[in-house]
Amino acid sequence: MTTLTDPPQESFRLSQLIYDTRYRSMTIQIVALIGFLLLLGWLFNNTAQNLADLGKEPSFRFLGEPAGYDINQRLLEYNSQDTHLRAAFVGLLNTLVVAVLGCITATFLGVAIGVLRLSNNWVISKLMMIYVETFRNVPVLLWIVFTMAIMIETMPAPRAFKGDNPAAQMMMNDSVAVTNRGVYIPEPLFSNTLGDVHLFGAASMRFDVSLDLLALMLVLGASLWGANWFRKRADKIQEVTGDRPKTWHVRLGLIVVPTAILLYILGFHLGYPELKGFNFKGGTHFRNSLIALWLALSLYTAAFIAEIVRAGILAIDHGQSEAAAALGLRPKRIMNLVILPQALRVIIPPMISNYLNLTKNSSLAIAVGYMDLTGTLMGITLNQTGRELETVLLTMAIYLLISLSISAVMNVYNNSVKMVER
Amino acid sequence: MKKTVLLGALTVAGLAAGAAAAGTLDDVKARGTLNCGVTTGLVGFAAPDANGEWAGFDVSVCRAVAAAVLGDSKAVEFVPTTGKTRFTALASGEIDVLARNTTWTYSRDVDLKFEFIGVNYYDGQGFMVPKDLGVSSAKELDGATVCIQTGTTTELNLADFFRANNISYEPVPIETNAEAQQQYLAGACDVYTTDASGLAATRATFDDPAGHVLLPEIISKEPLGPLVRHGDHEWGDVVRWTLNALVSAEELGVTSANIGEMSAGTNNPEINRLLGTEGTLGEMMGLDAGWAKSAIMAGGNYGEIFAKNIGEETPVGLARGLNAQWTNGGLLYSPPFR
Numbered sequence: 001m002t003t004l005t006d007p008p009q010e011s012f013r014l015s016q017l018i019y020d021t022r023y024r025s026m027t028i029q030i031v032a033l034i035g036f037l038l039l040l041g042w043l044f045n046n047t048a049q050n051l052a053d054l055g056k057e058p059s060f061r062f063l064g065e066p067a068g069y070d071i072n073q074r075l076l077e078y079n080s081q082d083t084h085l086r087a088a089f090v091g092l093l094n095t096l097v098v099a100v101l102g103c104i105t106a107t108f109l110g111v112a113i114g115v116l117r118l119s120n121n122w123v124i125s126k127l128m129m130i131y132v133e134t135f136r137n138v139p140v141l142l143w144i145v146f147t148m149a150i151m152i153e154t155m156p157a158p159r160a161f162k163g164d165n166p167a168a169q170m171m172m173n174d175s176v177a178v179t180n181r182g183v184y185i186p187e188p189l190f191s192n193t194l195g196d197v198h199l200f201g202a203a204s205m206r207f208d209v210s211l212d213l214l215a216l217m218l219v220l221g222a223s224l225w226g227a228n229w230f231r232k233r234a235d236k237i238q239e240v241t242g243d244r245p246k247t248w249h250v251r252l253g254l255i256v257v258p259t260a261i262l263l264y265i266l267g268f269h270l271g272y273p274e275l276k277g278f279n280f281k282g283g284t285h286f287r288n289s290l291i292a293l294w295l296a297l298s299l300y301t302a303a304f305i306a307e308i309v310r311a312g313i314l315a316i317d318h319g320q321s322e323a324a325a326a327l328g329l330r331p332k333r334i335m336n337l338v339i340l341p342q343a344l345r346v347i348i349p350p351m352i353s354n355y356l357n358l359t360k361n362s363s364l365a366i367a368v369g370y371m372d373l374t375g376t377l378m379g380i381t382l383n384q385t386g387r388e389l390e391t392v393l394l395t396m397a398i399y400l401l402i403s404l405s406i407s408a409v410m411n412v413y414n415n416s417v418k419m420v421e422r
Numbered sequence: 423m424k425k426t427v428l429l430g431a432l433t434v435a436g437l438a439a440g441a442a443a444a445g446t447l448d449d450v451k452a453r454g455t456l457n458c459g460v461t462t463g464l465v466g467f468a469a470p471d472a473n474g475e476w477a478g479f480d481v482s483v484c485r486a487v488a489a490a491v492l493g494d495s496k497a498v499e500f501v502p503t504t505g506k507t508r509f510t511a512l513a514s515g516e517i518d519v520l521a522r523n524t525t526w527t528y529s530r531d532v533d534l535k536f537e538f539i540g541v542n543y544y545d546g547q548g549f550m551v552p553k554d555l556g557v558s559s560a561k562e563l564d565g566a567t568v569c570i571q572t573g574t575t576t577e578l579n580l581a582d583f584f585r586a587n588n589i590s591y592e593p594v595p596i597e598t599n600a601e602a603q604q605q606y607l608a609g610a611c612d613v614y615t616t617d618a619s620g621l622a623a624t625r626a627t628f629d630d631p632a633g634h635v636l637l638p639e640i641i642s643k644e645p646l647g648p649l650v651r652h653g654d655h656e657w658g659d660v661v662r663w664t665l666n667a668l669v670s671a672e673e674l675g676v677t678s679a680n681i682g683e684m685s686a687g688t689n690n691p692e693i694n695r696l697l698g699t700e701g702t703l704g705e706m707m708g709l710d711a712g713w714a715k716s717a718i719m720a721g722g723n724y725g726e727i728f729a730k731n732i733g734e735e736t737p738v739g740l741a742r743g744l745n746a747q748w749t750n751g752g753l754l755y756s757p758p759f760r
Contacts, residue, residue, distance in 0.1 A: 053653075054535050054651075054652070054653070055535050055652065055653070056535055068578045068582075069577050069578060069581055069593075070580075070581045070584075070591075070593045071593070072592050072594065079585075080578075080581035080582070081585075149604075152604070152605060152608045153608055157608070157609030157610070158609075159555075159609060160609075180608055180609060180610045181567055181592075181594075181610055181611075276565070277564065277565040277566075278555075278563075278565050278566040278567060278612045279565055279566070279592065281565070288610070366572075366597065369572075369594055369595040369596050369597070369601075371595060375572070375595065379572055379573065379595075380572050380573050380577065380595075382506075382510075382573075383505065383506050383509065383572070383573030383574075384529075384573065384578070386509055386533060386534035386535075388510055388513070
């Protein structure tokens with residue numbers, strides 16, 4: 001009888017790190033990591049050294065100093081005595097505005113065009129093909145500059161609205177003015193306003209919240225919730241009795257009446273733009289830089305989205321629509337109820353990339369003088385303070401943050417429409 | 423262990439190589455061309471002519487420096503820069519000298535670490551409006567839309583001016599003079615503001631220059647001059663004294679017409695020192711004795727350059743004004759060559 005003994009414990013030798021396959025991969029990885037860290041360290045050191053040689057040690061103190069320049073489009077109150085940080089903040093909001101507007105418009109346009117491109121109507125599908133190919137194959141910068149140039153050169157200047165016999169007229173009952181400086185439309189005003197809440201005191205990131213808007217959103221939210229509750233109640237009654245009570249008039253009333261009452265209490269009225277002095281005063285001013293950027297980015301990205309939508313729809317087996325048709329569904333309902341919900345699973349991941357692209361492309365704003373983040377922080381602030389490294393790093397960090405947020409939100413949505421696997 | 427030492431040594435070597443920088447003068451000589459930053463196009467100051475050759479008042483500074491250092495006024499690589507890109511281009515070493523009507527300010531000199539080597543044009547910020555707007559003073563511009571080049575001192579002055587006078591305006595930020603011109607002519611902005619010389623130069627290119635007026639207010643001092651990187655004093659000296667040579671040449675009566683005869687030797691010792699027939703001024707800077715002669719021959723003395731590019735005989739039509747020699751009541755004053 002033999003006794004089983006453990007094999008003798010092999011002592012660890014240094015050469016095993018290279019010759020023993022159990023350890024080799026680990027060694028290689030650690031060496032690679034050290035090399036990478038050294039490279040990073042060298043880059044960092046070299047930059048710091050060179051900046052020190054120039055006498056420009058990295059410092060973010062400039063963010064607290066007065067900016068000294070004005071910004072035309074500001075969603076927050078801002079003047080030239082505010083800090084560079086506030087200017088960057090105003091620019092960031094401008095970036096977000098154009099990105100959000102652009103993403104929404106591009107989605108609607110893109111889905112419509114993508115579906116229409118698959119139309120059986122030869123003319124429509126070819127027209128959509130031409131649209132997609134022209135917009136996709138010309139750089140977006142050219143579209144932005146082109147849109148801007150068209151608006152500047154073809155629209156009348158505010159001066160043309162002057163005089164007894166003006167060369168240009170306001171539209172829609174004298175409420176909308178289209179000029180080569182942008183479009184002026186009526187703005188909502190409240191005569192019994194609730195005022196604003198000032199957050200963060202006098203700091204650079206101070207923020208005013210309009211109580212009117214807050215109240216409106218609350219009331220509207222409550223009404224929508226009420227209307228939803230009413231619909232569910234109708235569903236229950238239908239289940240029990242088989243009769244569905246008429247709901248639309250109550251639901252409409254639930255949504256419209258409270259809001260209308262609130263608007264009346266607040267003294268809602270419209271402020272019309274009026275020509276005073278050099279420009280139109282009053283009303284909401286959509287600057288042509290914003291319009292040009294928004295239009296160009298939307299039209300350009302819509303071409304890509306259209307292709308994604310088309311690919312998504314084509315990815316759904318033809319049998320699906322045949323089966324739906326066999327059940328007696330009309331083509332529009334087949335598209336909405338059968339094809340698109342399935343296609344979304346294919347569509348959404350590449351769509352996320354396009355939203356990111358649109359947001360990043362909005363940094364081309366400077367070509368038309370739209371004061372977004374690249375115009376303020378990475379444009380004028382960089383120039384006035386000479387802090388290239390700091391501003392560029394900061395801008396990169398902010399764009400990274402925006403992109404990651406968009407991606408995160410879209411991924412949540414993607415998970416919600418993903419096929420549920422059992 | 424050995425490996426770590428090797429990598430460490432490599433890192434140190436890399437650092438040393440990154441930190442060491444040769445003098446710009448040697449770089450330019452070795453390269454054989456001067457990299458000179460200019461505007462993207464402002465007629466009279468820096469713009470390519472019909473043959474694609476850069477010409478203008480600021481361009482002449484580049485050509486004079488190239489002639490002084492390399493003996494060839496054509497050995498210049500012109501790098502067009504915008505108001506925004508100019509300082510980065512200079513700080514990063516992409517250009518050796520920036521001659522782009524740039525205002526000498528405290529923070530650019532001290533904080534941005536540049537060295538202004540002199541003033542080649544004493545200017546001030548002005549406003550241009552179409553005549554039919556009926557505006558006669560900048561103080562009447564309340565509510566006006568103003569086209570302004572971003573990243574300039576004029577942008578800051580503009581904000582200060584309107585703030586100080588308690589009137590409002592709508593800034594339209596643009597990148598280059600050409601864009602400003604397009605927007606201004608289309609009426610997308612009521613007013614164009616920049617240095618008065620720039621306005622005059624821009625107006626000169628209009629189809630109807632008489633339809634536009636420059637308002638009387640000059641709201642700032644804008645001493646415009648070439649600049650180099652801070653810290654390279656030898657190179658700073660070369661550019662500074664090249665500009666001074668052009669100014670001195672006018673004062674001493676040395677022109678491109680008579681320079682040949684004068685460089686044979688005159689009875690004025692300062693002219694002799696300037697033109698290298700007496701003393702060793704060129705050698706002190708590391709240049710040959712005829713450096714100033716080459717610089718002056720590149721485009722003439724200061725007065726000739728002014729008259730040829732932006733003077734009253736040209737479409738730009740600027741009077742000498744502050745830019746006359748000190749002997750004629752102006753501010754131009756070169757330190758002596760001795």
